[in-house]
Amino acid sequence: MVTTSSGEISRRKFLAAGGITAATAFLAPTALFAQSDDVLVPGALKEAATAKVTVQALRRNISVLLGAGGNIAVLSGADGKLLVDAEIVTAREKVSAALASINSDPITQLINTHWHFDHTGGNEWLHDAGANILAQENTRTHLLKVTRVEGWNHTFPASPSGAIPSTVFKEDHTLHANRTTLILKHYSPAHTDSDISVHFVEADVFHTGDTFWNGYYPFIDYSTGGSIDGMIRATEANLGKVTDNMIVIPGHGPVGDKSRLAFYRDLLVGTREKVADLKKQGKNLEEIVAAKPTAATNAEWGSGFRSPKDFIGDVFQGV
Ligand SMILES: [Zn+2]
Numbered sequence: 001m002v003t004t005s006s007g008e009i010s011r012r013k014f015l016a017a018g019g020i021t022a023a024t025a026f027l028a029p030t031a032l033f034a035q036s037d038d039v040l041v042p043g044a045l046k047e048a049a050t051a052k053v054t055v056q057a058l059r060r061n062i063s064v065l066l067g068a069g070g071n072i073a074v075l076s077g078a079d080g081k082l083l084v085d086a087e088i089v090t091a092r093e094k095v096s097a098a099l100a101s102i103n104s105d106p107i108t109q110l111i112n113t114h115w116h117f118d119h120t121g122g123n124e125w126l127h128d129a130g131a132n133i134l135a136q137e138n139t140r141t142h143l144l145k146v147t148r149v150e151g152w153n154h155t156f157p158a159s160p161s162g163a164i165p166s167t168v169f170k171e172d173h174t175l176h177a178n179r180t181t182l183i184l185k186h187y188s189p190a191h192t193d194s195d196i197s198v199h200f201v202e203a204d205v206f207h208t209g210d211t212f213w214n215g216y217y218p219f220i221d222y223s224t225g226g227s228i229d230g231m232i233r234a235t236e237a238n239l240g241k242v243t244d245n246m247i248v249i250p251g252h253g254p255v256g257d258k259s260r261l262a263f264y265r266d267l268l269v270g271t272r273e274k275v276a277d278l279k280k281q282g283k284n285l286e287e288i289v290a291a292k293p294t295a296a297t298n299a300e301w302g303s304g305f306r307s308p309k310d311f312i313g314d315v316f317q318g319v
Pocket residue numbers: 114116191210
């Protein structure tokens with residue numbers, strides 16, 4: 001399995017950014033306290049401007065772009081390039097260069113797996129470059145208005161009109177492009193309420209959006225419909241779909257397969273059980289974090305977007 005370190009949004013850098021803010025906190029402690037928590041999104045915007053974006057050829061005419069934000073699937077051919085997801089807005093230059101390195105096909109279509117900024121940030125410039133944007137209807141709803149994500153301590157403004165999907169669907173949508181059938185399916189609320197999977201049928205390549213994070217603890221966005229139980233349901237749905245030969249593109253992390261999906265399911269289910277059990281015993285979040293319910297996987301999974309403590313907090317909230 002190909003691995004990449006370029007996809008890591010450095011938690012150390014986020015912490016460093018928070019540290020700088022904290023160092024100035026003596027000026028106005030109360031006002032700056034709330035601000036100092038809003039480091040993840042600004043940190044990601046900064047990181048994506050310089051993070052490497054690598055291209056990995058998968059199967060047939062499909063490649064994946066791995067960078068600081070969400071993984072982008074690219075289907076090329078006579079109909080022009082079709083992209084699944086649009087990265088963080090500041091990654092534009094790196095994404096443009098990576099797309100140009102595949103071939104000179106124009107960009108004609110974009111599908112968003114969900115509404116988050118690290119998957120829709122490039123919507124506006126990709127639309128300007130010629131892409132029609134397609135998504136589940138809740139992606140459009142969230143992008144149209146000011147949306148607060150408590151888990152990131154960040155409030156997103158409404159997106160500019162060029163970034164808004166022009167075609168939306170509710171549950172399922174099938175399209176044909178570049179001699180490929182794409183089946184889009186809405187998950188019941190999982191990571192958000194807008195998550196979809198994209199199956200490139202002939203190539204048997206499956207993009208899970210952020211229902212699957214490969215090698216990083218996932219973020220669960222309770223503010224827009226996500227939950228740990230929803231994440232587990234979505235993962236069971238992914239496992240019900242996966243074949244032995246399927247190439248699985250996660251929302252974040254290196255390209256995976258059936259065995260990685262199964263490991264991830266066990267991780268989610270096991271953590272949920274342990275955290276629920278400790279919570280039932282009357283332990284608070286600090287005590288549960290101190291009990292290290294994810295000790296076995298922290299070295300591999302805990303150094304990305306979400307620390308072990310963040311992940312345990314996300315699980316705690318939903319049990
Ligand atoms: Zn997301």
